[in-house]
Amino acid sequence: MIEFSLAEIAQALASREISSVELTGLYLDRIARHNPQLNAFITVNAERSLAQARAADDRLARGDAQVLTGIPIAHKDIFCARDWLTTCGSKMLGNFVSPYDAAVISRFHEAGAVLLGKTNMDEFAMGSSTETSFYGPTANPWALDRVPGGSSGGSAAAVAARLAPAATGTDTGGSIRQPAALCNLSGMKPTYGVISRYGMIAFASSLDQAGPLARSAADCALLLNCMAGFDERDSTSLDRPREDFSRELTAAASSRPLAGLRIGLPEQFFGDGCSPEVMQLVEAAIAEYRNLGAETVAVSLPSMQLSVAAYYVIAPAEASSNLARFDGVRYGYRAPAYDDLTDMYCKSRAQGFGAEVKRRILIGTYVLSHGYYDAYYLQAQRIRRLIASDFAEAFRQCEVIIGPTSPSTAFRLGEKAADPVQMYLSDIYTIAVNLAGLPGISIPCGFAAGLPAGLQLIGNYFTEARLLNVAHRYQQATDWHLQCPAGHA
Amino acid sequence: MKQWEVVIGIETHVQLSTRAKIFSGSSTAFGAAPNLQANAVDIALPGVLPVLNRRAVECAIRFGLAVDGEIAAKSVFARKNYFYPDLPKGYQISQYELPVVRGGRLPVQVGEREKMIALTRAHLEEDAGKSLHEGLGQAAQGRSGIDLNRAGTPLLEIVTEPDMRSAAEAVAYARALHALVRWIGICDGNMQEGSFRCDANVSIRPAGETLFGTRREIKNLNSFRFLQQAIDYEVRWQIATIEDGGSIEQATVLFDADSGETRAMRSKEDAHDYRYFPDPDLLPLVIDRQWVAQARAELPELPAARRERLMADSGLSAYDASILTASLDLANYYEATVTAAGKENAKICANWVMVDLAARLHREDRDIGESPISAAQLGGLIARIADGTISTSMARKVFDELCSGGQASSADAIIASQGLQQISDSGALTALIDELLAANPGMVAEFRSGREKAFNALVGQVMKATRGQANPQRVSELLRQKLA
Numbered sequence: 001m002i003e004f005s006l007a008e009i010a011q012a013l014a015s016r017e018i019s020s021v022e023l024t025g026l027y028l029d030r031i032a033r034h035n036p037q038l039n040a041f042i043t044v045n046a047e048r049s050l051a052q053a054r055a056a057d058d059r060l061a062r063g064d065a066q067v068l069t070g071i072p073i074a075h076k077d078i079f080c081a082r083d084w085l086t087t088c089g090s091k092m093l094g095n096f097v098s099p100y101d102a103a104v105i106s107r108f109h110e111a112g113a114v115l116l117g118k119t120n121m122d123e124f125a126m127g128s129s130t131e132t133s134f135y136g137p138t139a140n141p142w143a144l145d146r147v148p149g150g151s152s153g154g155s156a157a158a159v160a161a162r163l164a165p166a167a168t169g170t171d172t173g174g175s176i177r178q179p180a181a182l183c184n185l186s187g188m189k190p191t192y193g194v195i196s197r198y199g200m201i202a203f204a205s206s207l208d209q210a211g212p213l214a215r216s217a218a219d220c221a222l223l224l225n226c227m228a229g230f231d232e233r234d235s236t237s238l239d240r241p242r243e244d245f246s247r248e249l250t251a252a253a254s255s256r257p258l259a260g261l262r263i264g265l266p267e268q269f270f271g272d273g274c275s276p277e278v279m280q281l282v283e284a285a286i287a288e289y290r291n292l293g294a295e296t297v298a299v300s301l302p303s304m305q306l307s308v309a310a311y312y313v314i315a316p317a318e319a320s321s322n323l324a325r326f327d328g329v330r331y332g333y334r335a336p337a338y339d340d341l342t343d344m345y346c347k348s349r350a351q352g353f354g355a356e357v358k359r360r361i362l363i364g365t366y367v368l369s370h371g372y373y374d375a376y377y378l379q380a381q382r383i384r385r386l387i388a389s390d391f392a393e394a395f396r397q398c399e400v401i402i403g404p405t406s407p408s409t410a411f412r413l414g415e416k417a418a419d420p421v422q423m424y425l426s427d428i429y430t431i432a433v434n435l436a437g438l439p440g441i442s443i444p445c446g447f448a449a450g451l452p453a454g455l456q457l458i459g460n461y462f463t464e465a466r467l468l469n470v471a472h473r474y475q476q477a478t479d480w481h482l483q484c485p486a487g488h489a
Numbered sequence: 490m491k492q493w494e495v496v497i498g499i500e501t502h503v504q505l506s507t508r509a510k511i512f513s514g515s516s517t518a519f520g521a522a523p524n525l526q527a528n529a530v531d532i533a534l535p536g537v538l539p540v541l542n543r544r545a546v547e548c549a550i551r552f553g554l555a556v557d558g559e560i561a562a563k564s565v566f567a568r569k570n571y572f573y574p575d576l577p578k579g580y581q582i583s584q585y586e587l588p589v590v591r592g593g594r595l596p597v598q599v600g601e602r603e604k605m606i607a608l609t610r611a612h613l614e615e616d617a618g619k620s621l622h623e624g625l626g627q628a629a630q631g632r633s634g635i636d637l638n639r640a641g642t643p644l645l646e647i648v649t650e651p652d653m654r655s656a657a658e659a660v661a662y663a664r665a666l667h668a669l670v671r672w673i674g675i676c677d678g679n680m681q682e683g684s685f686r687c688d689a690n691v692s693i694r695p696a697g698e699t700l701f702g703t704r705r706e707i708k709n710l711n712s713f714r715f716l717q718q719a720i721d722y723e724v725r726w727q728i729a730t731i732e733d734g735g736s737i738e739q740a741t742v743l744f745d746a747d748s749g750e751t752r753a754m755r756s757k758e759d760a761h762d763y764r765y766f767p768d769p770d771l772l773p774l775v776i777d778r779q780w781v782a783q784a785r786a787e788l789p790e791l792p793a794a795r796r797e798r799l800m801a802d803s804g805l806s807a808y809d810a811s812i813l814t815a816s817l818d819l820a821n822y823y824e825a826t827v828t829a830a831g832k833e834n835a836k837i838c839a840n841w842v843m844v845d846l847a848a849r850l851h852r853e854d855r856d857i858g859e860s861p862i863s864a865a866q867l868g869g870l871i872a873r874i875a876d877g878t879i880s881t882s883m884a885r886k887v888f889d890e891l892c893s894g895g896q897a898s899s900a901d902a903i904i905a906s907q908g909l910q911q912i913s914d915s916g917a918l919t920a921l922i923d924e925l926l927a928a929n930p931g932m933v934a935e936f937r938s939g940r941e942k943a944f945n946a947l948v949g950q951v952m953k954a955t956r957g958q959a960n961p962q963r964v965s966e967l968l969r970q971k972l973a
Binding site: 079080086088093096098099100102197198199200201202204205206232233234235236317318320321323324325326327329330331341345365368369370373377 | 529532533534535536537538539540541568570572574577578579580635762764765766769770771772
């Protein structure tokens, strides 16, 4: 059962082969057994999940079930869920029980899915290893002494260890795709604006986008069907006709299903900076795509080398402002002792935020300051436009861009924690996609020394369905994505 | 002694009369118990997002059109970052580099003179909540409370050029702006409740100097009287400071209404760096021509145009016209009175509205909208004065009766039921006069001996006998004839 695809689980639920209560119980048991080693979940509430499962079973019995009805889904602890502790990985929100549901949570509730638990993450999504969480690091199920990636590392570890059939994540600079790569999962960041940000605790508003983390592209498509859609509560949400993201996946299999597909290979993805063992696996995946009928063309993204620098101006700038609401006044952490208002602010924030969050608030405050704004913030926005136009140019020559997701496989816990710049560079291939607002997906493409590597596929705006199909055809021809970490089968 | 020129620019925060807040759906009604009108967005829970209320934008467009400003096709909301307990997000959503209205001007009546005040800009922003430092009860001794009901209320901040040269001009501008925003229906103008608040930037310079002096900004003046007093004090203080050999430091000051003094709140050194940047949660505000055209079509005739028309149509003086256009309600009342009384009686209508009615409203502390006499009633009364049915003194009595009698009565009904018509009929008056002359030979003799006073006494007797209803002019004529 734990190796079933979402469609297969839905089939089993529909045919009463298993009930939602049994299925939810099965996963809760697995969490109880494995979470102590993995620390993938911050909050589990069996009673509440099982109540939802019972309601789902009623719905299944009534015959008004949808595809996800009764399926337990783990949610990154960045999504506000009514009556659930919602910490965002921070001590600052260690006491915050949300009085409302995020749009993403509401959509899963409406679909009848079961909220299985809230997953660990880098504090306020700031990190690439889940090590900045106040609730301790999450271990990679493929090697417990290694990171699962981040910031959606808890979700990735949970799905990889089969503690949840699927999960949600958010991706500001690679926070879905990089943990997907490091945990052998499929994870998609859709076009900016496709999924409502309402109720998703903001890190960098102009970059943040929610998305699915699952064991296959086909599963991602089903999750995306639930998550995507216009929301008038989010002014940056896009009002587009509803789409079935699975629609291209049902085409009959053939020996050359991707004939006519032009894949762009940006020179900047294939230079130095990527470990040779990951690059070898990426090259093999590209060869597989040629077998499937695709042709490859060389493209260039000349401004991509500036993306990490631009990102580390824009994201902290927005974060410094977004995190100002955590002031100890209305909710969240307040220092137990203080002299006056200013002291209360200083102590609450000094004690409530971790080092990486403070570092980014300081950077963001600095780059927005009078006299520095033009040199940093405006300059970074210019680079952002250049990057977007680079992609636009590339997409005149190809339909999908392919390269590595992460320059390396999972690194050791603590290995990069002391060196922020090294940590930042682990998102070198993913950040440009957020800056341009494009959709991207990472899929498993093999193993190096027993550790999974990810292949990144990037499409033009609103080509999620196409991207999912291109990923799906590869997954029909390969079995990397079916591999399960030892001890979790 | 040196001559000093005063330079004043004004920033006004006008609270817009929308039902919902500018970025959330909660109500803007004044007076609810603390924090009952603050939803998840207003208290800035994690994850909430702002959504722009288009009504607030409409108010801004109306204002821009009314002052002949430029409505920006694209403007941008920016975050103004600072920490304060009544600022829930830790930033205020405002507009910075690209405001919704640019330029514009407002004609202002300073005594008999009209002056044009140029506007720099008007931008949309959200109000903060309120910090309450008293009245929280024993249990909260020494603590402050936060009321977020006001947080997110839409404001239009209207900024002038440094065009005013005296406190009187500043007050005249503030009054004209106050009248305009109420006239075009974007603000209730309630200054006690904080719907209209002025900040005055004041500096002085030697007469003839072209460079500006260093300014000090007086914050949050919520009455015209305080505006006047604060600027007067500030100007005296700045002159005294400089003449004593000191210099003016740029500062933000508060006006203390009790002492009548201004005092510095913070200097330039501790001014905030607000770290403005475009709010990534909101798209640029795009206003197309159609939206502007629609707002223009819905705009009422503006005060200046109405003044011109009253002067042309009714032959009113500029002064009378400006008084009668102090508010849209007043102007509408006046015009309805003229409609009922007849256009030829416009001048009498103006006098009645500006003198008798104004006095009564003032006495009863009422607004023109709550007038105890309708424009139709007043017009009906004025028509009877004009056609000679009743005398002016009799009309005042009818006016009082109408004011206390409710909207159902009319001047004609009161005149008829109480027999108040003026007696101008020669036959009736002649008989009465003959009777009187016969009964008062002594007075007749006095008059004949050249004492004019006796004539007035005889007129008074006739008036008394008719309980004031005799047409005094007609009585005089008839008496003169008899005594000739």
